[in-house]
Amino acid sequence: MQNPGAASLALFTREIWANPRAMGAACPSAPLLASRMASHVPLDRDGLVLELGGGTGAVTAALLKHGAPPWKLVVIERSPTLAHHLRQRFPQLRIIQGDAAQLAQLLDDDRSRGVGSIVSSLPLRSLHPTTTRAIAEQFETLLPPGGLLIQYTYDLRGVPLRLLPHFRRRSSRIVWGNLPPARVEVFERE
Numbered sequence: 603m604q605n606p607g608a609a610s611l612a613l614f615t616r617e618i619w620a621n622p623r624a625m626g627a628a629c630p631s632a633p634l635l636a637s638r639m640a641s642h643v644p645l646d647r648d649g650l651v652l653e654l655g656g657g658t659g660a661v662t663a664a665l666l667k668h669g670a671p672p673w674k675l676v677v678i679e680r681s682p683t684l685a686h687h688l689r690q691r692f693p694q695l696r697i698i699q700g701d702a703a704q705l706a707q708l709l710d711d712d713r714s715r716g717v718g719s720i721v722s723s724l725p726l727r728s729l730h731p732t733t734t735r736a737i738a739e740q741f742e743t744l745l746p747p748g749g750l751l752i753q754y755t756y757d758l759r760g761v762p763l764r765l766l767p768h769f770r771r772r773s774s775r776i777v778w779g780n781l782p783p784a785r786v787e788v789f790e791r792e
């Protein structure tokens with residue numbers, strides 16, 4: 603039987619062929635990168651933890667391991683195939699198939715629970731600029747002042763602040779142990 607890591611890699615590779623710009627990476631997030639992302643999520647805050655671009659679930663698994671309560675965690679994934687995979691892998695979680703550019707609409711009633719943190723694997727730099735702008739506007743709409751956006755990028759220069767005009771950078775570190783190295787950044791809503 604195929605092991606889960608190999609199955610995730612095969613699924614991820616098929617999705618890259620189907621939509622390279624939306625995947626924005628050559629392979630799923632490695633456990634080290636995923637756990638660094640998750641480690642920035644405060645567990646003592648009210649509101650949802652939103653994971654954007656759940657993919658094959660590496661960051662989702664790290665968020666659960668970090669202690670994010672399943673009833674607070676909502677995962678958004680645009681690819682129907684990957685959303686289906688996530689629902690099978692994490693039956694205890696709310697997985698929403700849809701475009702993060704319409705995040706507020708996708709959340710629907712869940713929006714009233716408020717959002718504490720957003721953990722994003724979205725390839726902000728490779729998506730179409732109009733989509734990236736729309737996603738950044740959703741971040742601004744949904745996160746209250748002080749709310750955190752945790753984002754990684756394989757561009758070691760980091761995410762340009764012009765993409766996130768209403769956020770300040772709280773931390774930015776390269777995870778050298780990831781292959782390829784990636785930069786994990788934490789932004790705070792002003």
Ligand SMILES: C[S@@+](CC[C@H](N)C(=O)[O-])C[C@H]1O[C@@H](n2cnc3c(N)ncnc32)[C@H](O)[C@@H]1O
Binds near residue numbers: 701
């Ligand atoms: C770098 S991959 C995610 C890697 C993921 N952490 C993993 O380990 O598999 C980016 C993910 O974002 C998803 N995505 C891209 N654009 C999106 C959008 N506008 N809304 C929601 N998901 C999107 C892709 O389908 C892909 O699964």
